[in-house]
Amino acid sequence: MDYLTYLSLGDSGWGDELLKGLAVTIGLALCALPVGLILGTGVAALSISAHKSYRWFANVYTTVLRGLPELLTLFIIYHGVGLLINKTLKWIDPSNGFFELNPFGAGVIALGLVFSGYAAEVLRxxxxxxxxxxxxAGYSLAMTRLQIFWFIERPQLLRLALPGLGNLWINLLKDTALVSVIALDDLxxxxxxxxxxxKKPFLFYLTVCLAYWAVCVCCERLLAAMEQHSKRGIRVSR
Structure with a gap:
């Protein structure tokens, strides 16, 4: 059997399984991204708050999540959160059945938390x-704090943070490979x-490398276009 046959679609090859795994990988990253962005934005806002306790919480949050290995965070979420949910359900009603946390959901939560820890620092x-x-100037025009953020600060914040967030997105895509250890059928x-x-490790692992590389290259092209679009109307001094 030649190499192309191993990668072909249908019963004779593994192409179908690899494509389904690639779809799960991309879907996992896309689901974890908004979770990380929302949490990261909230933590970044707390980190620049006038309240010392808010700043302390934001500092602890980012320090812990950036200090833990991603794989360990995944294990903690998959096993620890599932155990906590079951303990809570049994405490509420001893007759409640066993709850098993879905590997996809655990991956979204874990990767979203890791992303948020780094995104908070980029946004800050x-x-x-x-x-x-x-x-x-916004206050002088009788604008509220929310209006100032949405109409004045938000567009600039996105432009300034986009390069850093783009790098985090590429890392998020590659970190999805860790979720395979909790039996999620990813790539x-x-x-x-x-x-x-x-028994063809070189063939399939090389194929996976090329698949990740192709996806990352496409994302880098898209991010470059987004950065260029965000800088429209801005005069660069020379």
């Missing part, structure tokens, strides 16, 4: 670089199963 740095005089797990059945 972008927030710090903005001219505070614009906020004072990496599909490759592992194919290797176990065919």
């Amino acid at each position: 740095g972008a927030w710090k670089t903005m001219d505070k005089g614009q906020r004072e 990496m797990r599909a490759a592992n199963i194919a290797v176990g059945a065919t």
Whole structure:
């Protein structure tokens, strides 16, 4: 059997399984992204708050999540959260059945938390670089704090943070490979199963490398276009 046959679609090859795994991988990253962005934005807002307790919480949050290995965070969410939910259900009603946390959901939560820890620092740095005089100008026009953020700060924040968030997105895509250890049928797990059945590790792992590389290159092109679009109307001094 030649190499192309191993990668073909249908019963004779593993192409179907690899494509399904790739779809799960991309779907996992796309679901974890908004979770990370929402949490990261909230934590970034707390980190620049005037309240010391809010800043302390944001600092602890980012320090813990950035300090833990991603794989360990995944295990904690998959096993720890599932155990906590079951304990809570049994405490509410001893007759409640066993709840098993879905591997996809655990992956979304874990990767979203990791992303939020790094995104909060990127957004905080972008927030710090903005001219505070614009906020004072907004107050002078009787704008509320929410209006100032949405109409004045938000567009600039996105432009300043986009390069850093783009790098985090690429890392998020690659970190999805970790979820294969909790039996989620992503691209990496599909490759592992194919290797176990065919004893062709170089072929399938090289194929997976090329698939991740192709997806990352496409995302980098899209991010470059987004950065260019975000800088429209801005005059660059030389």
